[in-house]
Amino acid sequence: MTQLDYTVGVGKESTYGTAVAPEQFFESEAKMDLEITTVSAAGLRPGKGVHRTNRNSVVRRAVMGDIDVEITDAGFALLLEAVLGTKTSAAGVDTFTLKTNDPMPSYTIEEVVPFLGGSGQAGQTFAGCVAESITIDVKEGAIVTAKVSWIGKQYATKGSPAAASYPAGDELFTFVGGSITLNSLVVSNVTEFSVTIKNNFDGGGFNLGAAGLRARRPELGKRDITGSLNAELVNATITDWYTSQNALPIVLNLTTSRGGKLDITLPAVRTKGELPKSNGGQVSVQTVSFEAFDNGVAAQPVTIAYKSAGSVADPxxxxxxxxxxxxxxxxxxxxxxxxxxxxxxxxxxxxxxxxxxxxxxxxxxxxxxxxxxxxxxxxxxxxxxxxxxxxxxxxxxxxxxxxxxxxxxxxx
CATH class of the missing domain: 2.60.40.10 (Immunoglobulins)
Incomplete structure:
Protein backbone atom coordinates (compact mmCIF):
# COMPACT_ATOMS: atom_id res chain seq x y z
CA MET A 1 0.00 0.00 0.00
CA THR A 2 1.26 3.50 -0.90
CA GLN A 3 0.05 7.04 -0.27
CA LEU A 4 -1.82 6.76 -3.60
CA ASP A 5 -4.13 4.02 -2.32
CA TYR A 6 -6.79 6.08 -0.57
CA THR A 7 -10.44 5.27 -1.26
CA VAL A 8 -13.83 6.96 -0.85
CA GLY A 9 -17.04 4.92 -0.87
CA VAL A 10 -20.67 5.98 -0.40
CA GLY A 11 -23.75 3.96 0.54
CA LYS A 12 -27.38 5.07 0.92
CA GLU A 13 -28.79 4.56 4.41
CA SER A 14 -32.19 3.11 5.22
CA THR A 15 -32.09 4.60 8.75
CA TYR A 16 -30.55 8.01 9.38
CA GLY A 17 -27.19 7.70 11.09
CA THR A 18 -26.99 3.90 10.91
CA ALA A 19 -23.85 3.12 8.93
CA VAL A 20 -24.07 0.95 5.81
CA ALA A 21 -21.48 -0.51 3.46
CA PRO A 22 -20.46 1.47 0.37
CA GLU A 23 -22.37 0.76 -2.83
CA GLN A 24 -20.32 3.08 -5.03
CA PHE A 25 -16.68 4.16 -4.90
CA PHE A 26 -15.42 7.45 -6.31
CA GLU A 27 -11.97 8.55 -7.47
CA SER A 28 -11.85 11.38 -4.96
CA GLU A 29 -9.51 12.64 -2.29
CA ALA A 30 -10.50 11.59 1.24
CA LYS A 31 -11.58 14.95 2.69
CA MET A 32 -14.28 14.27 5.27
CA ASP A 33 -13.64 15.73 8.71
CA LEU A 34 -14.87 15.83 12.29
CA GLU A 35 -15.15 19.23 13.96
CA ILE A 36 -15.12 19.01 17.77
CA THR A 37 -16.31 22.13 19.61
CA THR A 38 -15.21 22.68 23.20
CA VAL A 39 -15.97 25.38 25.76
CA SER A 40 -14.09 26.50 28.86
CA ALA A 41 -15.76 27.59 32.07
CA ALA A 42 -15.60 31.25 33.14
CA GLY A 43 -14.96 30.54 36.81
CA LEU A 44 -11.55 31.37 38.29
CA ARG A 45 -9.45 30.26 41.27
CA PRO A 46 -6.49 32.02 42.84
CA GLY A 47 -3.26 30.85 41.28
CA LYS A 48 -5.01 29.30 38.26
CA GLY A 49 -4.35 31.77 35.46
CA VAL A 50 -4.97 29.44 32.51
CA HIS A 51 -7.86 27.27 31.37
CA ARG A 52 -8.09 24.00 33.27
CA THR A 53 -8.74 20.57 31.77
CA ASN A 54 -11.54 19.83 34.23
CA ARG A 55 -13.26 23.04 33.21
CA ASN A 56 -13.05 22.36 29.48
CA SER A 57 -15.75 20.21 27.89
CA VAL A 58 -16.78 18.91 24.49
CA VAL A 59 -20.17 20.38 23.54
CA ARG A 60 -20.54 19.40 19.87
CA ARG A 61 -19.25 16.89 17.32
CA ALA A 62 -20.11 17.78 13.72
CA VAL A 63 -19.17 15.92 10.53
CA MET A 64 -18.53 17.80 7.31
CA GLY A 65 -16.48 17.55 4.14
CA ASP A 66 -16.41 17.37 0.35
CA ILE A 67 -16.27 14.74 -2.36
CA ASP A 68 -14.58 16.10 -5.51
CA VAL A 69 -14.93 14.00 -8.65
CA GLU A 70 -14.16 14.12 -12.32
CA ILE A 71 -17.54 13.18 -13.76
CA THR A 72 -17.74 9.95 -15.74
CA ASP A 73 -20.55 8.24 -17.61
CA ALA A 74 -20.98 5.60 -14.89
CA GLY A 75 -21.74 5.97 -11.19
CA PHE A 76 -22.50 9.69 -10.95
CA ALA A 77 -26.23 9.10 -10.41
CA LEU A 78 -25.78 8.38 -6.70
CA LEU A 79 -24.34 11.86 -6.06
CA LEU A 80 -27.04 13.60 -8.11
CA GLU A 81 -29.78 11.85 -6.15
CA ALA A 82 -28.08 12.77 -2.88
CA VAL A 83 -28.22 16.49 -3.70
CA LEU A 84 -31.49 16.86 -5.61
CA GLY A 85 -33.42 14.12 -3.81
CA THR A 86 -35.86 12.90 -6.49
CA LYS A 87 -34.95 10.38 -9.18
CA THR A 88 -37.07 8.88 -11.96
CA SER A 89 -35.81 6.40 -14.54
CA ALA A 90 -37.00 5.62 -18.05
CA ALA A 91 -35.34 4.14 -21.14
CA GLY A 92 -31.96 4.03 -19.42
CA VAL A 93 -31.98 7.72 -18.43
CA ASP A 94 -32.09 8.87 -14.80
CA THR A 95 -33.80 12.24 -14.33
CA PHE A 96 -33.19 14.22 -11.14
CA THR A 97 -35.34 17.03 -9.76
CA LEU A 98 -35.58 18.84 -6.44
CA LYS A 99 -37.31 16.91 -3.66
CA THR A 100 -39.98 19.19 -2.21
CA ASN A 101 -40.47 17.60 1.20
CA ASP A 102 -38.30 16.45 4.09
CA PRO A 103 -36.44 14.27 4.74
CA MET A 104 -33.62 14.19 2.21
CA PRO A 105 -31.81 10.84 1.80
CA SER A 106 -28.84 10.17 4.06
CA TYR A 107 -25.62 8.30 3.30
CA THR A 108 -22.60 6.70 4.92
CA ILE A 109 -19.22 7.81 3.57
CA GLU A 110 -16.35 5.41 4.14
CA GLU A 111 -12.74 6.49 3.63
CA VAL A 112 -9.38 4.76 3.70
CA VAL A 113 -6.20 6.83 4.21
CA PRO A 114 -2.90 4.86 4.08
CA PHE A 115 -0.29 5.10 6.82
CA LEU A 116 3.19 6.23 5.86
CA GLY A 117 5.45 3.38 4.83
CA GLY A 118 2.61 1.06 3.82
CA SER A 119 2.26 -0.27 7.35
CA GLY A 120 -1.51 -0.02 7.46
CA GLN A 121 -4.40 2.30 6.92
CA ALA A 122 -6.84 4.59 8.68
CA GLY A 123 -10.32 3.33 7.94
CA GLN A 124 -13.09 5.71 8.93
CA THR A 125 -16.84 6.03 8.44
CA PHE A 126 -19.05 9.10 8.53
CA ALA A 127 -22.70 8.17 9.06
CA GLY A 128 -25.81 10.29 8.65
CA CYS A 129 -24.37 12.39 5.82
CA VAL A 130 -26.69 14.55 3.71
CA ALA A 131 -25.56 16.48 0.65
CA GLU A 132 -25.67 20.23 1.26
CA SER A 133 -24.64 21.31 -2.25
CA ILE A 134 -23.16 20.39 -5.60
CA THR A 135 -21.11 22.53 -7.97
CA ILE A 136 -20.54 21.34 -11.54
CA ASP A 137 -17.76 23.06 -13.50
CA VAL A 138 -17.22 22.95 -17.26
CA LYS A 139 -14.07 24.72 -18.48
CA GLU A 140 -12.31 24.92 -21.85
CA GLY A 141 -9.46 22.42 -22.06
CA ALA A 142 -10.54 20.55 -18.93
CA ILE A 143 -12.44 17.57 -17.57
CA VAL A 144 -15.92 18.27 -16.21
CA THR A 145 -15.83 18.20 -12.41
CA ALA A 146 -18.25 18.19 -9.50
CA LYS A 147 -17.86 19.05 -5.83
CA VAL A 148 -20.45 17.67 -3.40
CA SER A 149 -20.40 19.14 0.11
CA TRP A 150 -21.76 17.09 3.01
CA ILE A 151 -22.84 17.53 6.62
CA GLY A 152 -23.10 14.43 8.78
CA LYS A 153 -23.97 12.98 12.14
CA GLN A 154 -21.09 10.94 13.47
CA TYR A 155 -17.60 9.58 12.89
CA ALA A 156 -16.21 6.15 13.72
CA THR A 157 -13.05 4.20 12.95
CA LYS A 158 -13.39 1.23 10.61
CA GLY A 159 -11.14 -1.71 11.30
CA SER A 160 -11.91 -3.62 8.12
CA PRO A 161 -13.10 -1.21 5.43
CA ALA A 162 -14.74 -2.52 2.29
CA ALA A 163 -12.56 -3.32 -0.72
CA ALA A 164 -13.00 -0.65 -3.38
CA SER A 165 -14.46 -1.47 -6.79
CA TYR A 166 -15.11 0.82 -9.73
CA PRO A 167 -17.15 0.80 -12.96
CA ALA A 168 -15.40 -0.88 -15.87
CA GLY A 169 -14.67 1.11 -19.01
CA ASP A 170 -16.23 4.37 -17.81
CA GLU A 171 -15.39 7.52 -19.77
CA LEU A 172 -14.91 11.11 -18.65
CA PHE A 173 -17.15 14.01 -19.63
CA THR A 174 -15.03 16.84 -21.04
CA PHE A 175 -15.51 20.32 -22.48
CA VAL A 176 -15.02 18.84 -25.97
CA GLY A 177 -18.24 16.80 -25.66
CA GLY A 178 -20.36 19.77 -24.57
CA SER A 179 -22.75 22.32 -26.03
CA ILE A 180 -24.92 25.03 -24.52
CA THR A 181 -28.12 26.79 -25.55
CA LEU A 182 -29.31 30.19 -24.37
CA ASN A 183 -32.95 31.06 -24.99
CA SER A 184 -33.21 27.92 -27.22
CA LEU A 185 -30.33 29.05 -29.47
CA VAL A 186 -27.01 27.19 -29.57
CA VAL A 187 -24.20 29.58 -28.66
CA SER A 188 -20.55 28.96 -29.52
CA ASN A 189 -18.78 31.69 -27.55
CA VAL A 190 -18.94 30.24 -24.00
CA THR A 191 -15.58 29.20 -22.53
CA GLU A 192 -16.63 28.35 -18.96
CA PHE A 193 -19.88 27.33 -17.27
CA SER A 194 -20.57 26.56 -13.63
CA VAL A 195 -23.76 25.81 -11.69
CA THR A 196 -24.29 25.32 -7.95
CA ILE A 197 -27.36 23.82 -6.26
CA LYS A 198 -27.47 24.45 -2.52
CA ASN A 199 -30.02 22.92 -0.15
CA ASN A 200 -29.45 25.42 2.69
CA PHE A 201 -30.13 22.91 5.46
CA ASP A 202 -30.88 24.21 8.93
CA GLY A 203 -28.03 24.09 11.45
CA GLY A 204 -30.00 22.69 14.37
CA GLY A 205 -30.69 19.22 15.72
CA PHE A 206 -27.99 19.18 18.41
CA ASN A 207 -30.54 18.32 21.06
CA LEU A 208 -30.51 17.00 24.62
CA GLY A 209 -29.89 13.28 24.78
CA ALA A 210 -27.82 13.16 21.58
CA ALA A 211 -24.44 13.46 23.34
CA GLY A 212 -23.34 16.41 21.22
CA LEU A 213 -24.32 14.78 17.91
CA ARG A 214 -27.14 15.69 15.58
CA ALA A 215 -30.30 14.02 16.85
CA ARG A 216 -32.13 14.30 13.51
CA ARG A 217 -31.61 14.88 9.81
CA PRO A 218 -31.08 18.49 8.73
CA GLU A 219 -34.24 20.11 7.38
CA LEU A 220 -34.45 21.68 3.92
CA GLY A 221 -34.29 25.46 3.57
CA LYS A 222 -35.03 27.68 0.58
CA ARG A 223 -32.70 26.41 -2.10
CA ASP A 224 -30.31 28.53 -4.14
CA ILE A 225 -29.51 27.70 -7.77
CA THR A 226 -26.70 29.93 -8.95
CA GLY A 227 -23.86 29.89 -11.41
CA SER A 228 -21.64 31.74 -13.81
CA LEU A 229 -20.41 31.68 -17.38
CA ASN A 230 -17.61 33.28 -19.36
CA ALA A 231 -18.35 34.22 -22.97
CA GLU A 232 -16.35 35.92 -25.67
CA LEU A 233 -17.99 39.15 -26.81
CA VAL A 234 -19.37 38.34 -30.28
CA ASN A 235 -22.71 40.17 -30.13
CA ALA A 236 -25.12 41.90 -27.76
CA THR A 237 -26.98 38.75 -26.67
CA ILE A 238 -25.60 38.56 -23.12
CA THR A 239 -25.68 42.33 -22.66
CA ASP A 240 -29.37 42.41 -23.66
CA TRP A 241 -30.05 39.49 -21.32
CA TYR A 242 -28.56 41.48 -18.46
CA THR A 243 -30.14 44.87 -19.18
CA SER A 244 -33.63 43.47 -19.87
CA GLN A 245 -33.56 41.19 -16.80
CA ASN A 246 -35.56 38.63 -18.75
CA ALA A 247 -35.59 35.12 -17.32
CA LEU A 248 -34.22 32.96 -20.14
CA PRO A 249 -33.65 29.19 -20.35
CA ILE A 250 -30.17 27.67 -20.33
CA VAL A 251 -29.51 24.06 -21.32
CA LEU A 252 -26.08 22.42 -20.99
CA ASN A 253 -25.55 19.14 -22.88
CA LEU A 254 -22.56 16.86 -22.30
CA THR A 255 -21.89 13.54 -24.01
CA THR A 256 -19.24 10.81 -24.13
CA SER A 257 -18.17 8.85 -27.18
CA ARG A 258 -19.77 5.67 -25.86
CA GLY A 259 -23.24 7.10 -25.31
CA GLY A 260 -23.19 8.68 -21.86
CA LYS A 261 -24.96 11.98 -21.37
CA LEU A 262 -25.38 14.69 -18.76
CA ASP A 263 -27.98 17.39 -19.46
CA ILE A 264 -28.66 20.33 -17.12
CA THR A 265 -31.81 22.36 -17.81
CA LEU A 266 -32.52 25.71 -16.12
CA PRO A 267 -35.81 27.07 -17.55
CA ALA A 268 -35.69 30.56 -16.01
CA VAL A 269 -32.34 32.26 -15.46
CA ARG A 270 -31.61 35.92 -14.73
CA THR A 271 -28.09 37.30 -15.02
CA LYS A 272 -26.40 39.74 -12.64
CA GLY A 273 -24.07 41.29 -15.22
CA GLU A 274 -21.86 42.42 -16.80
CA LEU A 275 -21.61 45.11 -19.52
CA PRO A 276 -18.90 44.72 -22.19
CA LYS A 277 -15.42 45.97 -21.28
CA SER A 278 -12.22 46.29 -23.26
CA ASN A 279 -9.39 43.89 -22.52
CA GLY A 280 -6.18 45.72 -23.41
CA GLY A 281 -6.43 44.78 -27.06
CA GLN A 282 -7.15 41.13 -26.30
CA VAL A 283 -10.47 39.37 -26.93
CA SER A 284 -13.14 40.85 -24.68
CA VAL A 285 -14.79 38.30 -22.38
CA GLN A 286 -17.95 38.83 -20.36
CA THR A 287 -18.06 37.11 -16.96
CA VAL A 288 -21.69 36.62 -16.03
CA SER A 289 -23.09 35.40 -12.72
CA PHE A 290 -26.68 34.19 -12.72
CA GLU A 291 -29.50 32.78 -10.61
CA ALA A 292 -32.16 30.27 -11.64
CA PHE A 293 -35.78 30.79 -10.59
CA ASP A 294 -39.14 29.07 -10.48
CA ASN A 295 -41.09 30.91 -13.19
CA GLY A 296 -44.44 29.28 -12.41
CA VAL A 297 -44.56 27.70 -15.87
CA ALA A 298 -41.83 25.08 -16.05
CA ALA A 299 -42.45 22.01 -13.89
CA GLN A 300 -39.01 22.26 -12.25
CA PRO A 301 -36.50 25.10 -11.73
CA VAL A 302 -33.67 22.64 -12.46
CA THR A 303 -33.62 19.22 -14.11
CA ILE A 304 -30.57 17.03 -14.58
CA ALA A 305 -30.73 14.01 -16.90
CA TYR A 306 -27.94 11.46 -16.67
CA LYS A 307 -27.40 8.38 -18.80
CA SER A 308 -24.73 5.86 -17.93
CA ALA A 309 -23.05 4.54 -21.05
CA GLY A 310 -24.08 0.97 -21.71
CA SER A 311 -26.95 1.29 -19.22
CA VAL A 312 -29.85 -1.11 -19.64
CA ALA A 313 -33.19 0.35 -20.70
CA ASP A 314 -36.22 -0.21 -18.50
CA PRO A 315 -38.50 -3.03 -19.65
Missing amino acids: VIVSATWGDWYLDPGDSYALTTVTGATTVTLERLPKGASTGTWVTITATADGGTPGRYNYPLPGDATNAATYRVRVKATNSVGVSVYSAEVLKTVTP
Missing part, protein backbone atom coordinates in the same frame (compact mmCIF):
# COMPACT_ATOMS: atom_id res chain seq x y z
CA VAL A 316 -41.77 -2.07 -21.30
CA ILE A 317 -45.09 -3.95 -21.11
CA VAL A 318 -46.65 -3.14 -24.47
CA SER A 319 -49.80 -5.15 -23.76
CA ALA A 320 -51.15 -7.67 -21.27
CA THR A 321 -54.48 -9.44 -21.67
CA TRP A 322 -56.02 -12.19 -19.60
CA GLY A 323 -58.06 -15.09 -20.84
CA ASP A 324 -60.92 -16.76 -18.96
CA TRP A 325 -59.88 -18.42 -15.72
CA TYR A 326 -60.56 -22.07 -15.02
CA LEU A 327 -59.36 -24.49 -12.40
CA ASP A 328 -57.76 -26.84 -14.93
CA PRO A 329 -54.07 -26.08 -15.60
CA GLY A 330 -53.51 -24.72 -19.07
CA ASP A 331 -57.04 -23.37 -19.48
CA SER A 332 -56.10 -20.09 -17.72
CA TYR A 333 -53.55 -17.84 -19.41
CA ALA A 334 -52.14 -14.36 -19.82
CA LEU A 335 -51.04 -13.08 -23.22
CA THR A 336 -48.26 -10.47 -23.05
CA THR A 337 -46.10 -8.37 -25.34
CA VAL A 338 -43.00 -7.19 -23.48
CA THR A 339 -39.73 -5.57 -24.58
CA GLY A 340 -36.44 -5.26 -22.71
CA ALA A 341 -37.25 -7.92 -20.10
CA THR A 342 -35.28 -11.01 -19.12
CA THR A 343 -38.09 -12.44 -16.97
CA VAL A 344 -41.88 -12.14 -17.03
CA THR A 345 -43.94 -13.28 -14.07
CA LEU A 346 -47.63 -13.18 -13.16
CA GLU A 347 -48.70 -12.02 -9.70
CA ARG A 348 -51.87 -11.99 -7.62
CA LEU A 349 -53.15 -10.69 -4.30
CA PRO A 350 -54.90 -12.97 -1.81
CA LYS A 351 -58.43 -14.00 -2.77
CA GLY A 352 -60.83 -11.06 -2.69
CA ALA A 353 -58.15 -8.59 -1.51
CA SER A 354 -57.44 -5.19 -3.04
CA THR A 355 -54.21 -4.63 -1.08
CA GLY A 356 -51.59 -6.83 0.51
CA THR A 357 -48.57 -8.88 -0.50
CA TRP A 358 -48.31 -9.87 -4.13
CA VAL A 359 -47.74 -13.59 -4.70
CA THR A 360 -46.10 -15.06 -7.81
CA ILE A 361 -48.40 -17.31 -9.82
CA THR A 362 -46.61 -20.45 -10.99
CA ALA A 363 -46.88 -20.22 -14.76
CA THR A 364 -45.46 -22.05 -17.78
CA ALA A 365 -44.57 -20.39 -21.05
CA ASP A 366 -46.67 -21.74 -23.92
CA GLY A 367 -44.21 -22.86 -26.55
CA GLY A 368 -46.77 -22.54 -29.31
CA THR A 369 -47.78 -18.93 -28.62
CA PRO A 370 -45.06 -16.35 -27.86
CA GLY A 371 -45.89 -14.27 -24.81
CA ARG A 372 -48.57 -16.69 -23.54
CA TYR A 373 -48.28 -18.04 -20.01
CA ASN A 374 -50.49 -20.87 -18.75
CA TYR A 375 -51.09 -21.55 -15.08
CA PRO A 376 -53.34 -23.24 -12.51
CA LEU A 377 -55.18 -21.08 -9.99
CA PRO A 378 -56.33 -21.61 -6.41
CA GLY A 379 -60.02 -22.34 -6.04
CA ASP A 380 -62.44 -25.21 -5.59
CA ALA A 381 -64.81 -27.14 -7.76
CA THR A 382 -67.99 -25.34 -6.75
CA ASN A 383 -67.22 -21.77 -5.61
CA ALA A 384 -66.00 -18.92 -7.77
CA ALA A 385 -63.07 -16.84 -6.45
CA THR A 386 -61.99 -13.32 -7.47
CA TYR A 387 -58.35 -12.23 -7.59
CA ARG A 388 -56.53 -8.99 -8.40
CA VAL A 389 -53.68 -9.79 -10.83
CA ARG A 390 -50.88 -8.08 -12.76
CA VAL A 391 -47.90 -8.83 -15.01
CA LYS A 392 -44.36 -8.08 -13.80
CA ALA A 393 -41.47 -7.61 -16.26
CA THR A 394 -37.85 -7.41 -15.04
CA ASN A 395 -34.69 -6.52 -16.99
CA SER A 396 -31.14 -7.79 -16.55
CA VAL A 397 -30.23 -5.23 -13.88
CA GLY A 398 -33.29 -5.88 -11.74
CA VAL A 399 -35.53 -2.98 -12.81
CA SER A 400 -39.18 -4.09 -12.78
CA VAL A 401 -42.33 -2.60 -14.26
CA TYR A 402 -45.92 -3.72 -13.82
CA SER A 403 -49.05 -3.85 -15.94
CA ALA A 404 -52.34 -2.38 -14.89
CA GLU A 405 -54.08 -4.47 -12.23
CA VAL A 406 -57.04 -6.58 -13.38
CA LEU A 407 -59.82 -8.34 -11.45
CA LYS A 408 -60.35 -11.90 -12.64
CA THR A 409 -62.72 -14.59 -11.38
CA VAL A 410 -61.84 -18.29 -11.29
CA THR A 411 -64.68 -20.24 -12.88
CA PRO A 412 -65.30 -23.72 -11.41
